[in-house]
């Protein structure tokens with residue numbers, strides 16, 4: 001016999017937790033099914049441990065650029081302490097704290113791996129083999145996340161490379177680390193492991209941080225090189241040879257004819273959706289693909305029509321592989337499920353309460369490299385591709401008074417992309433130390449579509465880094481001048 005709930009959420013990562021929470025707050029009963037740790041990738045193997053690994057190096061870097069403080073800090077990072085703090089941040093890979101939160105939020109938990117057995121029906125198999133049948137009165141939400149993608153490069157699998165899970169949970173730092181990939185994980189882990197004393201070689205077949213404004217990847221590559229990493233761009237790994245007897249460990253043979261020897265290899269070449277082991281065939285959906293959704297997060301059937309009882313949020317949708325954006329989708333999905341279940345109004349118009357419109361126009365992201373990269377909305381190239389008539393305005397953050405105070409020799413760049421027809425910002429990028437905390441100002445400007453004329457009335461405090469806003473507006477030109 002199956003146990004029924006109004007809503008069943010598959011996957012207890014940050015996103016699944018938020019779907020369930022909103023559904024319960026909307027008046028429904030909810031259960032989460034989780035195969036591993038409640039809290040998911042972000043808490044134990046992604047955002048939190050990676051940022052903990054990066055933070056100490058970033059603080060040290062800043063202190064070194066402030067005379068008076070620099071003289072007080074003369075040693076190197078204490079690697080053991082950095083790793084210990086990271087262990088604390090991940091609660092030593094235990095989810096007791098999350099279980100307390102589930103209790104307080106009135107969300108039930110079934111531990112085990114869920115597969116669909118039919119519409120609104122699941123079978124959950126626990127680690128000890130116990131099977132639980134679950135049925136949903138109203139909806140099932142899929143928040144099963146994503147897995148690392150491994151290229152089929154000859155010899156790579158045999159080298160047993162690290163994925164992001166190993167890199168974020170390592171208890172020792174290898175002498176040398178070859179990182180394959182040029183995205184966010186590669187850039188952040190190259191920064192962290194270089195600061196922790198590994199000899200890092202980053203190998204990217206394209207540019208570094210290729211989805212960002214071009215100056216972002218250039219500045220991060222420059223800083224990584226200055227810190228002692230070897231950054232190889234536009235180069236592919238053709239083959240990996242592992243000779244257990246060799247001192248280095250692995251030899252990576254590259255498309256430019258050169259070779260890299262490293263003790264460990266980290267593969268950071270993107271993600272694939274976690275949908276291959278969900279029994280999706282039982283409900284007529286393809287497996288191994290992202291679950292396409294409408295903007296209220298209902299899953300679309302192969303014909304493109306929404307399935308009324310099936311929702312998805314987070315990485316598994318492929319909409320934006322970021323915790324904060326997944327949680328945004330989760331709030332909307334949970335609210336939409338509750339509203340539809342209780343016959344309440346549902347507003348799916350653009351920017352409506354049940355529409356994840358920001359996924360298309362205003363996704364913020366901070367890459368915690370040195371320097372940080374903070375961006376929201378469209379790059380200049382993306383805006384052009386969408387046919388928007390734009391004007392691009394750049395300003396060196398180092399020229400504002402706040403940067404002079406922040407640190408000596410502050411280097412950074414800000415860019416705003418203006419939609420000239422609507423006279424609003426469609427994209428903003430900041431690169432520089434501590435720009436991550438500046439980003440939300442840009443996110444508000446882009447999401448609220450604040451007209452340029454009104455932005456002049458948003459006065460940045462003197463002398464903060466935010467004064468770059470004023471300089472960007474001055475560079476754009478004051479209309480009455």
Ligand SMILES: Cc1cc2nc3c(=O)[nH]c(=O)nc-3n(C[C@H](O)[C@H](O)[C@H](O)COP(=O)(O)OP(=O)(O)OC[C@H]3O[C@@H](n4cnc5c(N)ncnc54)[C@H](O)[C@@H]3O)c2cc1C
Nearest residue numbers: 011013015035040041046047114144145314315321322323
């Ligand atoms: C190294 C790294 C660093 C990152 N840093 C950041 C960052 O700084 N900021 C940011 O916003 N994003 C960051 N991300 C992205 C972020 O981690 C993801 O966007 C986020 O974890 C997605 O959450 P989710 O709930 O969709 O998936 P997950 O967190 O992966 O959760 C899915 C859960 O579902 C469970 N599950 C899967 N299948 C089943 C099943 N069949 N039955 C039961 N349970 C199942 C899994 O065990 C898992 O707990 C980073 C990613 C990586 C790899």
Ligand SMILES: NC(=O)c1ccc[n+]([C@@H]2O[C@H](COP(=O)([O-])OP(=O)(O)OC[C@H]3O[C@@H](n4cnc5c(N)ncnc54)[C@H](O)[C@@H]3O)[C@@H](O)[C@H]2O)c1
Nearest residue numbers: 151181182183184185186205268269270271321366367368
């Ligand atoms: N601070 C943050 O917000 C943060 C940090 C880490 C990860 N994340 C998220 O996690 C997700 C995964 O990050 P990621 O860095 O793994 O993916 P990514 O999509 O950012 O980058 C993947 C990189 O791998 C390269 N690549 C892909 N296939 C390849 C192949 N076969 N051979 C060689 N190179 C290949 C791509 O060209 C790209 O440079 C991202 O979408 C990101 O948003 C976010």
